Amino acid sequence: MQRRRPPGTGRAQHLSPPPCAAAVVLLLLAAAAVSAADDAADAGAGAGAPVILDTVCAATQTPDPEAFDVSFVNTLEIIYQNVTRSGYGAAATGSGNNTVFGLGQCLAYLSPTDCQLCYAQSRVKLPHCLPSDGGRIFLDGCFLRYGAANFTAAATDADDTALCSNATAAPGFAAAAAELLLNVTAAAPGARDYYFAASAASQPPAYAAAQCWLSLNASACAACVESARDRVVSQCLPRADEGYGLNAGCVVRYSTRPFYLPANATGGGSSSRRIVIIVVASVLSAAAVIGIAFVWTKMRSRSRDDLHDDMDGSGEIIRAISASHLSFKYEQLREATDEFNQINKLGQGGYGSVYKGVLADGREVAVKRLFFNTRQWAEQFFNEVRLVSQVQHKNLVKLVGCSVEGPESLLVYEYLCNTSLDHYLFDAFKKNALDWERRFEIVLGTAEGLSYLHNASEVRIIHRDIKASNILLDERFRPKIADFGLARNFMEDQSHLSTGLAGTFGYMAPEYIVHGQLTEKADIYSYGVLVLEIITGRKNYNSVASSAEGLSLMALIWKHYNEGTLMELLDPNLQDQCSEEEALQVFHVGLLCAQASPNLRPPMWKVVEMLSSRDKAALPRPTQPPFIDVKGSNAKSDSSGSASLMSNSDKPPFSLNQLSVSAVQAR
Template sequence: MIHSLMISKPIQLLLLCTFALFSDVVFADPPYNICSTSISYAKDSSFENNLTNLLSSLSSNASISKFYNTSNGIGPDRVYGLYMCLDYITNESCKTCITTATEDIVKLCPLATEAVVWEEFCLLRYSNSNFIGSLNVTGNIGLDNKQNLSEPEKFESAVNQTISNLTKVASFGVSANMYATGEVPFEDETIYALVQCTRDLIASDCSRCLQSAIGDIPGCCYASIGGRVLSRSCYLRYEFYAFYHGATGPTNSTTGKKESKNNSSKLWMITGIIVVVGLVIVFVIFGLYLVGIKRKRQSKNGIDNHQISLGSLRVATNNFSDLNKLGQGGFGPVYKGKLRDGQEVAIKRLSTCSEQGSEEFINEVLLIMQLQHKNLVKLLGFCVDGEEKLLVYEFLPNGSLDVVLFDPKQRERLDWTKRLDIINGIARGILYLHEDSRLKIIHRDLKASNVLLDYDMNPKISDFGMARIFAGSEGEANTATIVGTYGYMAPEYAMEGLYSIKSDVFGFGVLLLEIITGKRNAGFYHSNKTPSLLSYAWHLWNEGKGLELIDPMSVDSCPGDEFLRYMHIGLLCVQEDAYDRPTMSSVVLMLKNESATLGQPERPPFSLGRFNANEPDCQDCSLNFLTLSDIVPQ
C-alpha cells in the first residue's frame, strides 16, 4: 500500500490521474460552450483588444480568488466578463482551469461578442452587454451520468429535495460564497450534491437560477445515477460518490447495471497500475527538479518586471517637481508622472525614516501586487534605490472622493445613482480584502480621501499604509500604536487599540452616511446631544425624520424609501459594539437585496477617534506600505 504521507502533492495528483485512466467515462469531456451568432466583432478591432485584456485580467486573478468580475474598455467596445471556480478546488486549480478556459473560449467562439465556456471545475463568461448582477437562465446545459437506475422515480424525488434544501443554504443561508454541499442516505448509497451561484447575484436570483436548473434535471438526467446542470449564473451536480472530496467514481456495484470484472482483468489492471505508477514517480522526481529551477528564475523575473529605476521616475515627475505633486499622504508625497511608454501614473515617495529593509519591502510589494480587484487601486511597480522607496500606482484622473463629495460645485456630478454605484463598489472592494483574496486584509484607514475615482467615477480603494494581514484563524488583534483618521475610527480601536474586520465595517458605515448626505462626519456638530453626523443620523432615523438628511444636490433623483434603506444599513455598520455590526458579506447582500430584513441599529458612539494618520512626526513610518502580522495565504 502506498501511503499519501510519503508522496508529494504533485505525485498524488498524478497517481489520481493514473487511476482515472482505468475508471468508467460517465460524462462527455469538457469544455461545453454557448456562443452568440447574431453579431461578430472584427479582427484587430478595439473590441478584440479589450477582450484580450479582459481575459488576461480574469486569468491573472484566478490564483487569488475563485470568483471575479470586471470590464475593459469604454463605449460600445466595452467588454464585461466574469469567472467562477467551484469552491472546493484550490486556488492553483482555479488558476489552471481559468487559464484553459480563456484559451478555449476564443477557439470555440471565434469573433463572438458574447460567449460562455464551462470547463470541468470552472465557468468563464464575457459579453458586449453588461450582464453583471443580472440573472439569465436561458441555454442551460444538462449532462447525465451514463449509468442508469432501474427505479428512478424515488431517486429523483430524493435528489430534488436535497438540492432544494442546498439552494436555501446557498441563497439565503450562512454561505458567503453562495455555495453549499450536502450528503443524504438513499437506500444502500449516499447522494452527494453541490450547488453554487456566481457571487454577483442577489440571494433571490441565486435561488431562481438553481430552481430553474432543478427543473432541467428530468429532461437531461432521468434514470441516471448522477447529473449536472450548467447555467450562465449557477451550477448543480449530484452523484453517488463524494466528488467534491476527491472521489472519482462509485465505490460498489449496487447502483444498477455495472458489469462485474473478472479476476484476470483485475490482475491486469493492478499490474498496469504498478508499472505506470513507477514510471510516473521517476518522471515526477525529475520534473520537480526542473520546476524548482524554473521557479527561481520566475521569482527573479517577477521582481525585474515590476521594478522601475529611480532615474526613470525622476524623469517621469520632472525630478519630483512641486508642479507634479498631487498631494501629501501620511507616508509621503504623491506625484503625477508619465512613464516612457506614455502611461500616466501616480508615484508615492515613501518616508526615508523606515527601518524596513529593502528585501522585506520588495516581498511585501510583490505580495500586494497579487491583489487584483476592480475596486482596488492597482499597484503597477516599485523602486528601491538606497534609502529611496517608491510605489507606482495607476493614475486616476478624478482624484479622491472627498474632493468631489464635499465640494458644493463638484458634488453636482454625483447624482443618486452614481452615489449608489460608489457605495456598492467600495463594499465589494472591502469584501474582497476580507474574504475573497488570498490574504485576509484589514485596511484600517477607510475614509473618503482614500477612495479614488476613475474616468467613469468608479471607486477604487487606495492607501494600504496601515493595512494588516491576518492569519486564517485570527479574528482580532491589538496594537499599542494607534493611527487613523478622526471621524472614521471604530471606538474599540480608538480607545483600546483593538481592530478586526468589524473596524473596517465601521469605517464603511461612516463613508456610506457621508456619501448619501454629502456631509463630512469629521467636524460635524449639531448639538450637545448629537455632536457627530452618526449620532445626528441615528437621532433623526429613530424619530422617523431621516429624510431631513437627504443631500439637496441629489434630492430630485433620490427615492425617499431607498435613501432610508441605505441610511439604515449605514447605521447598522456604525453601532458602538463591534459584535453588533454585520460582516461585509452581509452588507453586500443587504445592499443588493431590497427585500432583505434589516435589524434595529443600536446607538452609535457619540465621539470617534483621537488620532490622525497625517501627523508630522515619524512615529509610525515603519509602516511604509503594509504591516504584516503573519502571512498565511487563504
C-alpha cells in the first residue's frame, strides 16, 4: 500500500472578509477566533473536524472502477447505518472482482455525536484512495477501511505504523508510560468491546488506552495490541510525550493529556481538558478583539476606492443590496418576528433558523437567521444572496431581501403558509391533504424548477440539497424549491466542479460521494429519490428500519419493479385517486433519475417532458439504482453475492436524524 499523508486538517478558508460593511468584517474576524478556538479544542470538544492521523492506499487498482465504486458506496452505506447504531460496522457488497469489504469503528471514548462526526469525516476522505482496490484511514477517534479482499480478521499487516508527537517528554515520564501501556494492552483483550484505558500518577501524569476492532477474536486482539505497544514504545518513547500505535486491527495510544472519557463522565471530557480549551479560547478571543480594533482603525482610514478590492465579489453585493429595495434594517426584522419569538419559528436548517414575520406594511415574510460561527457559514450567506437574487421562477422561493448591518445576517423570503413538504408527506394525519393531483403537481413543479436552474437561468446552478424539507408549499400546495445555501454555479464550458462533500446522506448521488465531482446529475439523483418518497409516502433514510423485509427504499422499489408489483408500494392514501398507468409513470421517472450511472439519468428538461407526455411506452427501461444492497439487521442474506457483516448489537440508535455533511476542502 502507499501511505498518503493528507493535507492539513484545519478548516479551509474559501472566503476572504469583504472590506465593505464594518459589521460584516467584524463578524468574520470574530468567526475566525471561534474557528481557531474550535481547532484548539480538537476532537475532544466535538467542535472541530477530527484530526487525520494516517491514510494508506493500496498500490494496485481495481480493473472495473465504475462497478467497484458502486459496491464501495453500498458497503460504506451499510457501515454508516451500523456505526450510527453501535459505533461499529462491517459489510461486504458486490461480487467477483467488484466485491468491496469494509469496516468502520469508533473508539469507545467518543460520545455518540462525536462518533457520527468522525465517521462522516472519514467517509469524505477515504474515497480519495479510489481507484485503488483498498485503503484505510485513521482519525483521532475512529477508523475506516475498505478492500477487495476480506481483511476483517487481520490483526496486523505490513502497513502498521507508529505516530509520535514532536514534543519532548519530561524525565521519568517514559518509564511510567511504558508500564501503563503494558497494563492497558494486557487488559484490553478481556475487557468489554476490547477497550481499556487507565492513567498513572507520574509527573506529568500519563494516560493510555488500547482498543481492538470488534471483528477480531480475543487471541488476535492480544497479538494486535502487543505488536502496536512494542512499536510505539520503541519508536516514540522515551523522547515523545504522545504516541499512537496504528495497526490493522487495533489502536494503542499514550499521552500526557486525558484524551479518553472517564467512566463517570457525561459531558465529553475531563475538567482539566475543558479548562485548557476555555483558556485557549479566551486567549484567542482576546487576540481577536485586538485584531478587530486594529482592522477597524485601518478601515476608517481607507478610501472608498480601496473597498472594491474584495476577492469574491461579496463586498459589491453588500453595497448593492444596501442601496436597493432589498435592504432591511435589523431592528425592522427583529420587530417583525417579535424578537425571534419561538412561537414564530417555522423550522431549523443546517445553517440557521427560519421565523415567520409580519412587516409594518402587513406583508408576511420568512426570515432566515444565520449565525456566523465559522467562515464557512458566512460563505453560505453570501452564496445564497448571490444566487437567489439572480433567479426568478414560479417554482423557486423568491428572495425579498436581507439585512447585513446587525449582529447577525438575515435573509428575507416570501412566506409560504404550508411550510415544507416533509411536514405533510411523512405525517400520518397531514398527508391526507396531499392527494394525487397535488403530489403530481409537486413532482412536476419541482422538475420544472430544477430544469430552470440547470438550463434556463442566467447562471447555471446546482442546488446540491434537494429533499422534502427544502420543497416549500404555498396556499394551493404548489412547490417552490428553497435553501440555496449549498448551491453552486459554474460556467458553460465546465463539465463538473470538484468540491467538498455537502448535502444530506440518503439523497446524495454515489459518484458525488465517491469522487466529489459535482454536476447537475447529482441534483437529478436527489430528485429521483424525492419522487419515490412522494409516491410511496416513505422516507428513504429510515426505510430499512421500517421495512418488514429489512430493505432500503431503493432495494424495495427495485425488487417490486422487477417483479411487476410496484403498485403494492403506492401510498395507501392514493388508492383509487389515480390510474395504475399514472402511478407507474411516476415510479418509472423516479427510477430513471435515481440510476447508479449518472450518464443514464435524463436531464431535467427531459424529465419534465416525460411527466407531461401521454406516451408512457416511450420511457426507457431503468437500470439498477445504488444502495440496493443496504439491508436491515434482520434481513436474510440473498443469492446476489452480497453479504452483510454487521454488528449484533441491540443497542438503540444514537439518532434517527438525517446527517447533513458539509466539508470544505481545496482540490
